[in-house]
Amino acid sequence: MNEVTRLSDIAHARSGDKGNHANIGVLAYTPAGYAWLKEYLTADVVAEYFATMKPSRVVRFEAANVLGLNFMLFDVLAGGASQSLRIDTQGKTLASALLQMPLVPPPVLKSLEQML
Amino acid sequence: MKPIRIGNGCGFWGDNLDAPILLARAGRLDVLTLEYLAELTMSILALQKERDPDAGFAADFLDVLERLTPILKEQPRLKIITNAGGMNPHSCARKARAILQGARLGYKRIGIVSGDDLLPRLDELLASGHAFTNLDTTAPLTTVRERVVSANAYLGAAPIVEALRQGADIVVTGRVADASLTVAPTAHAFNWRWDDWHRLAGATVAGHLIECGAQVTGGLWCHWQDAKDLANVGYPFVDMSDDGGFTISKPEGSGGAVNLETVSEQLLYEVGDPAAYLTPDVVADFTSVQLHHAGPDRVQVSPARGQPATGTFKASIAYRDGFQASGTLVILGPKAVAKAQASGAMLIERLRRIGIVPERHHIEVLGTGACVPGVLKDAPEPVEVVLRVSVQDGRRAVVERFTKELAPLVTSGPPGVTGYTTGRPPVREVFAYWPALVDKRVVTPSVEVLA
Known part of the structure; x- marks a missing residue:
């Protein structure tokens, strides 16, 4: 079995913008993976991960039908598509960044097999 | 009733110019939609119109239309619905008509949907108590009024349906909610009522999934290496049923992929609360649909649930900064x-x-x-x-x-x-x-x- 260390091992994701806010949809590959996400990938964890980008708040929504969590990161784009001076004005890369997050705590071996 | 097939050949102004032609040629569509207007496109178009009263629309559309004329002859029932009209749908429609006439398609009827442009009435609206409060900062629009270059309401599907009822083969609109480009031909085909909330929600899910073109057919997919021949990516179409359910796919022989992953990634793309996706037509619950594998590059989406639309249109305003x-x-x-x-x-x-x-x-x-x-x-x-x-x-x-x-x-x-x-x-x-x-x-x- 491949080593499972990062979020990308148990989920896929896509991000985009809404004005100065961004959203990241995170989708688990399996129900066990979704259970792990629901327990550990909280709004607080995501806010902490992106803390240097200074989101004013992070809100999490559930979309169980696609084993998904949707995160809204408010005021995280330094002005958004029109005003931001950053290279990624639209939050297109946030999902790729989040997927590199180490899995903490590491899933135990048995539940791990169910997440892949 | 037979499903209606709606394909989207353009996800934004600047998208692949060949995609609409390839999709229309190979997709056996009933309706081709073309989406050109990002959040800030209207401000650019407003300035173009200021300099030239005949400009101010997505000019790419005219090139696409010119190339579509042979296909419109082969497929006489194909309809086109586009928001290419931007700030000047009337001028866009006149030029589109000239192209059709030049191609001996002068009998095609062009519908124009406008009324989204609020700028001429902005001061009157402000004076009568419409504050256009900034949804993010809660500041009133008066703080930047002098610098405003465009102000448009996102219209819904109803005026497009009206144009189709009046016999339009091609509908050119100004600012319209992206998903409404798909909701309209579906509501027209099945004669839906405007309080058929669940059905409208289903078509809204479909419109949301295809509005960004290749993003649901392999583009941006986390396993993009598994998408075959992404260079030749096929653009998406949906087969809408009367109950609001649909299947989503792409033309046979095209590249890319349509599967549970590409569809679920796009379902949440640029969404806030997925249980309450607001459009002018309905409040759609994206968490109410089930996705099923329905064959190679084909996903079935079950009928959705919806709630009554709100009493407001979203307004998109741009100001010089x-x-x-x-x-x-x-x-x-x-x-x-x-x-x-x-x-x-x-x-x-x-x-x-x-x-x-x-x-x-x-x-x-x-x-x-x-x-x-x-x-x-x-x-x-x-x-x-x-x-x-x-x-x-x-x-x-x-x-x-x-x-x-x-x-x-x-x-x-x-x-x-x-x-x-x-x-x-x-x-x-x-x-x-x-x-x-x-x-x-x-x-x-x-x-x-x-x-």
Whole structure:
């Protein structure tokens, strides 16, 4: 079995913008993976991960039908598509960044097999 | 009843010019939709119209239409619905008609949907108590009124349906909610009522999934390497049923992929609360649909649940907010990152010494995870980076002066600096985005069908 260390091992994701806010949809590959996400990938964890980008708040929504969590990161784009001076004005890369997050705590071996 | 097939051949202004033609030729569509208007496109179109009263629409559409004319002859029932009209749907429609006439398709009827442009009435609306409060900051629009260049309500599907009822083969609109381009032909085909909330929600899910074109057929997919022949990516279509359920697929023989992953990624794309996706037509519950594999590159989406639409239209307003420019240099190691940071600081310092301090500046070292500043802490040190320096200021002259400071760094900074062959970066005017709501009762969509 491949080593499972990062979020990308148990989920896929896509991000985009809404004005100065961004959203990241995170989708688990399996129900066990979704259970792990629901327990550990909280709004607080995501806010902490992106803390240097200074989101004013992070809100999490559930979309169980696609084993998904949707995160809204408010005021995280330094002005958004029109005003931001950053290279990624639209939050297109946030999902790729989040997927590199180490899995903490590491899933135990048995539940791990169910997440892949 | 037989499903209606709606395909989207354009996800934004600037999208692949061949996609609509390939999709229309191979997709056996009933309706081709073409979506051109991003949040800020209207401000650019407003300025074009200011300079030339016949301009102000997505001109790409006319080239596409010209190339579609042979297909319109082969497929006489194919309808086209597009928001290419932008700030000037009437001018766009007149030019489209001239193209059709030139191709001996003058019998095609063109419908025009307008009434979204609020700018001519903005002061009257403000005076009568419509504050256009900024949805993010809660500031009233009066704080930037003098700088407003465009103000448009996102209309819904109803006026498009009216145009189709009046016999339009091609419908050209101004600002309309993207999903409504799909909702309209479906509601028309099945004669839905405007309080069929669940059905409208289903068509809204479909419209949302296809509005960004290739993003649901393999583009952006996390397993993009598994998408076959992405260079020849097929654009999506949906087969809508009367109950609001549908299947989503792409033309046979095209590249890309449609599967549970590509569809679920796009389902949540640019969504807030997935249980309450607001459009002018309905409040759609994206969490109410089930996705099922229905064959190669084919996914079935079950009927959705919806709630009554709100009493407001979203209004998208743009106002002038100064000027920006960004310039880049390429820097090779050793210590590429440190050299880039020093070069950027040097540039800003040189400006300061001549008395120029931009209101905002930003130095980023691309190659170090600059897309997400500070987030990827364990990124390895790159051997080569791109220094990107950007400034914003209300004074054009300040930004102009900045653009002349990049080239000198090639000879007066650290060694190993190159990549300056394209000249000084352009200065661009900034149009800031002001999201607001407007009472539906004060917006009157207008429908006209050219005889």
